[in-house]
Amino acid sequence: MNARGDAPATPKIVSGIESDPLNALVLVDSVRRDDCGGIVVFEGTVRSPNHGHQVLALEYEAWEDRAASQLHRFATEVAIEFDLGAALAVHRVGRVEVGDPAVVIVAVAVHREAAFQAASALIDRVKAEGWIWKKELRADGEIWIEGCD
Amino acid sequence: MTQVLLFARARELAGTRSAEISGTTVAEVLIQAEQLFGPEFAELCASCSVVVDDVLVHRFEYSTAFAGAELAILPPVSGGSDHVTTQAGPELRVAVLTVSDRAFAGEYEDLTGPAVEAVATSRMEATVVLRAVVADDRSEISRLLTEWCDGDQVDLILTNGGTGLARRDVTPEATRQVLDVEAPGITELMRVAGLEHTPLAALSRQVAGRRGRTILLNLPGSVRGATESLEAVVHILGHACETARSGEP
Numbered sequence: 001m002n003a004r005g006d007a008p009a010t011p012k013i014v015s016g017i018e019s020d021p022l023n024a025l026v027l028v029d030s031v032r033r034d035d036c037g038g039i040v041v042f043e044g045t046v047r048s049p050n051h052g053h054q055v056l057a058l059e060y061e062a063w064e065d066r067a068a069s070q071l072h073r074f075a076t077e078v079a080i081e082f083d084l085g086a087a088l089a090v091h092r093v094g095r096v097e098v099g100d101p102a103v104v105i106v107a108v109a110v111h112r113e114a115a116f117q118a119a120s121a122l123i124d125r126v127k128a129e130g131w132i133w134k135k136e137l138r139a140d141g142e143i144w145i146e147g148c149d
Numbered sequence: 150m151t152q153v154l155l156f157a158r159a160r161e162l163a164g165t166r167s168a169e170i171s172g173t174t175v176a177e178v179l180i181q182a183e184q185l186f187g188p189e190f191a192e193l194c195a196s197c198s199v200v201v202d203d204v205l206v207h208r209f210e211y212s213t214a215f216a217g218a219e220l221a222i223l224p225p226v227s228g229g230s231d232h233v234t235t236q237a238g239p240e241l242r243v244a245v246l247t248v249s250d251r252a253f254a255g256e257y258e259d260l261t262g263p264a265v266e267a268v269a270t271s272r273m274e275a276t277v278v279l280r281a282v283v284a285d286d287r288s289e290i291s292r293l294l295t296e297w298c299d300g301d302q303v304d305l306i307l308t309n310g311g312t313g314l315a316r317r318d319v320t321p322e323a324t325r326q327v328l329d330v331e332a333p334g335i336t337e338l339m340r341v342a343g344l345e346h347t348p349l350a351a352l353s354r355q356v357a358g359r360r361g362r363t364i365l366l367n368l369p370g371s372v373r374g375a376t377e378s379l380e381a382v383v384h385i386l387g388h389a390c391e392t393a394r395s396g397e398p
Contacts, residue, residue: 133158135158147227
């Protein structure tokens with residue numbers, strides 16, 4: 001429990017693997033709550049250029065049922081570690097156009113400090129451990145991104 | 150039969166999302182899959198993680214029998230370089246032994262040993278921890294191989310030279326003398342690859358096998374022969390060394 005004693009008793013967890021476009025505003029509204037005053041939203045969006053190559057889009061592939069349960073577990077563990085009121089981790093699969101979000105992370109805490117730290121920890125975990133792969137669709141070809149980029 | 154699941158680039162190279170593959174260990178299933186799906190798949194396999202029925206299998210467990218029904222082959226994920234490194238296991242310690250009367254006498258510079266080292270470090274993430282040049286002397290070759298294996302200093306010894314039909318060529322005999330077990334499939338694979346370039350590959354006499362926890366492999370003496378032979382088997386030497394290292398000492 002939070003040392004201040006005002007952390008929410010039960011965090012709300014939202015997670016999923018989605019094939020339709022993500023709307024961060026809608027997702028944030030699904031986890032905001034009156035007893036928490038700090039909400040940090042992270043959107044991971046598709047960027048171009050990357051390492052000098054013009055990127056047309058990213059194609060995401062997941063081990064769908066395992067990745068979905070991983071996201072739920074990561075969000076739950078981070079919520080417990082940082083005394084969050086809510087945690088959200090939703091990742092796209094399929095083709096994601098440049099500028100569109102591929103992943104949305106939300107950390108909802110009583111105060112801002114925990115929310116910032118938790119959001120950072122949660123996206124790191126999703127990227128390093130989630131069974132989700134991306135293929136860069138470039139103007140000059142296709143390439144699977146393996147290892148840190 | 151095990152249901153093998155394939156993802157991302159592994160799926161593309163295999164041309165399928167899943168396959169039925171037989172094998173009682175992860176190593177057996179992987180080798181079958183590599184034969185089925187080709188060298189590029191085999192190369193990717195070296196950096197893949199393996200999950201059997203929801204449980205991540207560590208590399209030192211690859212040669213342990215498993216009862217799982219479903220085996221997933223998972224390429225590195227995009228944000229996970231640290232994660233992948235921790236699963237890649239300890240670095241391979243390699244020793245390179247050049248066998249040549251003339252290089253030993255200083256009549257010419259040993260070019261093959263460095264070429265073998267270059268292939269080993271670039272293709273196998275290996276560190277060369279020992280190197281030596283010896284004459285075509287059977288007892289001296291055996292003595293050095295024994296010393297390197299029994300000191301638990303190296304995981305893989307690559308010799309080059311002394312594998313032909315000249316009367317001075319004794320490397321295969323010196324090697325066979327110190328092996329606990331032979332692994333003829335490794336050198337068969339090298340010869341098959343060599344025959345694509347020259348029928349003379351059929352005259353090569355290289356042997357391979359294990360002594361203690363170390364894998365030994367003879368390569369030909371020419372730069373091209375040695376590097377092409379090693380290239381032909383780099384994708385399975387990692388498995389061989391992991392298997393040799395696993396289990397009680």
